[in-house]
Amino acid sequence: MPGFEFTKETTEHVEQASVPAPQAPLSNGFVENGAYYNARLDPKNYLEGPLSSNPATRLRQMLARPGIVIAPGICDGISARCALEAGFTCLYQSGAATTASRLGMPDLAIATQNDFVQSAEMVCSLDPTCPVIADADTGFGGPAMVARTVTKYARAGVAGLHIEDQVQTKRCGHLMGKQVVSREEFLQRIRAAVIARDSIPGGSDFVIIGRTDSAQVLGMEEAVTRLKLAAAAGADVCFIEGVKTSELLKSTVAALAPKPVLVNVISGGLTPSFTCDEAEKYGAKIIIFSLVSCVAMVHACRAAMASLKKTGTDFSSAKGMDPKAFFEVMGLDDVVQLDAAAGAKNFELV
Numbered sequence: 001m002p003g004f005e006f007t008k009e010t011t012e013h014v015e016q017a018s019v020p021a022p023q024a025p026l027s028n029g030f031v032e033n034g035a036y037y038n039a040r041l042d043p044k045n046y047l048e049g050p051l052s053s054n055p056a057t058r059l060r061q062m063l064a065r066p067g068i069v070i071a072p073g074i075c076d077g078i079s080a081r082c083a084l085e086a087g088f089t090c091l092y093q094s095g096a097a098t099t100a101s102r103l104g105m106p107d108l109a110i111a112t113q114n115d116f117v118q119s120a121e122m123v124c125s126l127d128p129t130c131p132v133i134a135d136a137d138t139g140f141g142g143p144a145m146v147a148r149t150v151t152k153y154a155r156a157g158v159a160g161l162h163i164e165d166q167v168q169t170k171r172c173g174h175l176m177g178k179q180v181v182s183r184e185e186f187l188q189r190i191r192a193a194v195i196a197r198d199s200i201p202g203g204s205d206f207v208i209i210g211r212t213d214s215a216q217v218l219g220m221e222e223a224v225t226r227l228k229l230a231a232a233a234g235a236d237v238c239f240i241e242g243v244k245t246s247e248l249l250k251s252t253v254a255a256l257a258p259k260p261v262l263v264n265v266i267s268g269g270l271t272p273s274f275t276c277d278e279a280e281k282y283g284a285k286i287i288i289f290s291l292v293s294c295v296a297m298v299h300a301c302r303a304a305m306a307s308l309k310k311t312g313t314d315f316s317s318a319k320g321m322d323p324k325a326f327f328e329v330m331g332l333d334d335v336v337q338l339d340a341a342a343g344a345k346n347f348e349l350v
Helices: 008-016 055-064 077-085 095-103 113-126 143-156 183-198 220-232 246-256 276-281 292-311 323-329 332-341
Strands: 069-074 091-093 132-135 160-163 207-212 237-240 261-264 286-289
Touching: 055 069, 055 207, 069 077, 069 292, 077 091, 077 113, 077 292, 077 323, 091 095, 091 113, 095 113, 095 132, 095 292, 113 132, 113 143, 143 160, 143 183, 160 183, 160 237, 183 207, 183 220, 207 220, 220 237, 220 246, 246 261, 276 286, 323 332
Parallel strands: 069 091, 069 286, 091 132, 132 160, 160 207, 207 237, 237 261, 261 286
Antiparallel strands: none
């Protein structure tokens, strides 16, 4: 496969970590004791020029340039519309939020690949230029299934995904009792994701994020080692779930440099409620707020239902928002304008 280069410098941390690399040169760009490098995807190639209309390319540009990437967690079309209306330039599709919104179930490996892909396809269609980072859990199986997941996410319009090292019967990263697979099985997932991305015809800027949940199981040293290995296997971004202090975040960023680091903030979760400014000061390049929309929805919907039950009217929960105002948030004007531009008069009066 063209565009790969391997150097002694890029392989040192793989050798030190004592996990075997593939034993023979492979067409996917991995060699014995070697590390992945794709010259086309070098961050320096994304430093200049206007932001691309391709969401994956745009995400790489955002990662290569100054400033932290802020991605609020969305769970459905309504929350995505609200995030876009607020001016966010990147969105995060949380696995927990998707499972809750689509199935009404907890984040305990219940949602399927199709659940995630269908939700992502809808969200990405709302603004095809806005990068969406999507949770892909464990990749939903072995290397072949991980590769299929990457291909389907990319086709859906997703800009990047994260693959984790939990066992298949995974759980939310901020719950107790997590179990993780071996280093080598985790690396197989990352390699499969990279191979799938690099097999997309025409070349793809799709971003692969390696996530480890091992910090709560095996300690921070093992978590950092796993992400160094994931980076050598081709992960573009590193993500340790459950970084418990600002000092740990800073040391993690330093240990994984120059790879960008993602931090996940969930109120009441394992990670402190870092602000965007704090996370940037500590060196994080991406900050996601996984449950910001779905937790807000639970509070708002509970209050609305309690009010309706008590008063027999929805007047107080509506807060003056009539149907047209609601549909305007959902893109009413765009649909009306498209209809008129096509020469129709279906929605001349709405």
